[in-house]
Amino acid sequence: MANPRVIVLGGGLAGAASALWLARRGCRVTVVEREPRLGVHASGRGAGLIRQVLADPVLAALTRRGAQLLATPPGGLAALYAVTGSVLLASGDEVAPYRAAVASANAAGLACEVVDPADAALCGLVPQAGSIAIHTPSDGLATPAEVLQRIGDAAAAAGAELVLDAEARLEVAGEGLAVRAGGRLRAADWVVNAAGAWAADLVAAAGGASLPLVNYRRHLVSAPLTDAPSSWVWDVSRGVYVRPHPGGVMLCACDQTQRPAEDAEVDPAELARLRGVLRDVAPGYAELPHTEAWAGLRGFVPDGRFVVGADPQWPRLVWATALGGHGLTSCLAVGELAAGAVFGEPTPAELSPARYPAVEVRP
Template structure:
């Protein structure tokens, strides 16, 4: 290839999808991943749910396109990437109106959605008997991704088309470059020069920016817990994933039992966060309120992962106005699996100067920090 050389920092969903879209547009791509395996953190420590009913219209548009992109990625994999389970979002009181606004937007994006009353929802998912909600939004095209298979497909596709993946290669320093000089990344395995650097390092994105002389954007990693039961006779593996809005707790079938999260958010430094044993008590309180039929679940395993947010909780995508050779694909806030394909397209086209990122995600929306 004779196109520009792009260095992508991070081999999770954002980095992998960006790399794939870059090589398909003629770029020479080097992906630098600090860990010995790709997707070791947020990309593998999540529930894998493809959710398209999102209150923020800007995020919802990316989610719909991203979910469609999973179907395109299926051509890169010999195993199914998605189990089309559908989803049920439960609402009552003040959570109803924001969800009502989502429905016409979903239909505009050609996604199916309809309302179910509590009796109809409980007929689909027996665990909702006695649950305190007024209505449920049924989105049949949502599903659960095989996150390992999806990430592997993206990376395999990128490598087949010419991208180079360098694992165990942490960015330790460097320079962001300027109009006349390429960016330079110092790693434990030598220096890398690039026409553009894409920061797609998840919880480490601000760390990488600081190390290469770019301006951090105030991204905050937040710890969230997941809990799994063993096999449960009462669980139907065909159930959709179920999310109680307001209480903010969800469950979905997994390995004959249930996978659940209390949707907790606690600032935590980049790394591998330990699970807090007290989080099980939070889950129990939320389940008791939202899903009383699921009281006293026998939890077998708990773990935690990081979800990284920008200050306004929208993605950060596109060229950095203060460092013209730096492009961002960060702050995905737990939407990486659903949105990866579209995020990769937006970031790749911005990095190559083919199209700007949508203004809602532009890094320029953040003020320049004081010196």
Template sequence: MDIAIIGAGLAGLATAYHLAERTDYKIRILDKEPEPGLGASTKNASMLCRLSPDPVLSRLMSSSINGIKLDWLRRFKYSLKLNECGSWHIGSKSDLKPFLESASVLQEMGVDVAVMDRSEAVRREPELIQATFEQAVWCPSDGVFPAENLIKTLVEHLKSKGVSFCYLNKMHTEPESDRDIILTNGEQKHRARFVVNAGGAWGSAVHRDQNPGYPEYAILKRHLFVTRPLPEKYQRKRPIIWDITDHFYMRPEKTSQLMSACDNTPCEADLCKINPDRYSDMESKLKRFGVDWSDTKFMRVWSGLRTFSPDGRPIIG
């Protein structure tokens, strides 16, 4: 084959999509799991947010969101829907300062972003009335995207383009010559001219093979919670709310709410277990935020992995 992509998550599938659309390369996607998208792609919050404390990332994220809307949402409009609910980033003025620089970058790109004080934010969004913050940033074009549907849609499309899949393969690379790279799990071997490492946390092994001596990825675990369906009195169109100062976020999940206390615990890729202490962390932050959902409990909880490079920026794939 011409190209082997390690990782059948969104990063690997998106890479294959663009290569298959633009080239005649023979492409194979390899993954350690029995089916695509079982890693971080379906264990994250599925939010499309443009704002970041890093202006470089904000520019990249905004371009990515625009690409998703202009390409995938149009091409696969019958299977993919974006809940464009908008996002609030709130916090103290000092904590929001780097976000304001990114907001200026987004405004220069033509993105509708509004910076305001607490009184104006509360006037626009009643959910914020009990929260403690000084400043807010509102981005109405952010939203929630169905990651599971996107993965299924991309896999079907890629198969129709001749892309092959090989599951239950935890690969390492072995350079055989100046031209080819051998991928092996000890039993099977795949030969490729090029290898794309989109393995996320599990891509560290491939990363070490190709870059001996280079600093390791940082793998951090984060817990996510989903409430039971909210009582009818709370049912309305809800935005994404991200409290930068108290480090938590919540966003709509059909008639429930998905949320996280933004914990970042160093973790091995194969040891992503739930920490029971995170329940109390999440409940404490909700109380400080002023949420009164006393008759609503958590219905589901899971933990997912986030992978970062030595400079602290996320690794996509």
């Protein structure tokens, strides 16, 4: 079909990146976003780490491709992240899978290596005995809201229409799908579901099969520091990361509390927990005042992998969701796959929504 009409549900990183690829491939694209601006939810609330070494090989391939695309984006965009390098710390049971992750990343052409923590820039984290450090020179940092805005602008420049402040409802219209938004029913040749935490509910409300999507809240804080590090470090075993942030540092204790799809709010108990964790892992940061604290939802399905590809029941519906904690790094890779699905190109079976049997349809 020449120039198919595609409606993208949700203007987060997944939706904006899908829209950019689709518009560049000649689709007539409309992105419908419920909020009055982009990045109100997960995509505007992330930590901005560009991370390519992951224990899961399927996700690692997506983050490598995503980082490559952020470095040299489509649509004439300048690089979307600053290369700073990164260090992961792993200990205990995580050592073997992370050594394997380094070997598989190297085999895929990514330069990264296991080094002695004593020789790594740990940015104030104190390693546990027996830890390994993994240095990835091409990892880096970005400002998520800026990345989203720039991808959204590039999609608009490529012809995508952005409809803000419009709650979308998916409807089945004869053989096809339509989207009701902003008081209009819009027919679509294809619909891309990039509605983040709300993606499963949106399809279930239309009578489709829902996905077992679960949303976990995570907190971040910023704190003032004159001598802030220049790159990021993540202890994956104890669940702490630190990155530079304007005026100081950004800190996270990797909390994950299951929540409904909602506008995530800060829970003071989690900020107290963060201080407790930092006293063990990075004592120099534990007592810093918090300049700002915020929380966001990260969406997962049970195997922890993204959901990208055509819906088994409604093949004109393409999912681009459940990007968990790596949606910034991988958004352009996800958008590339979602756009490919609209053109009938195969998406990896490991990401397909068909890997989950239809679950109970919620009212």
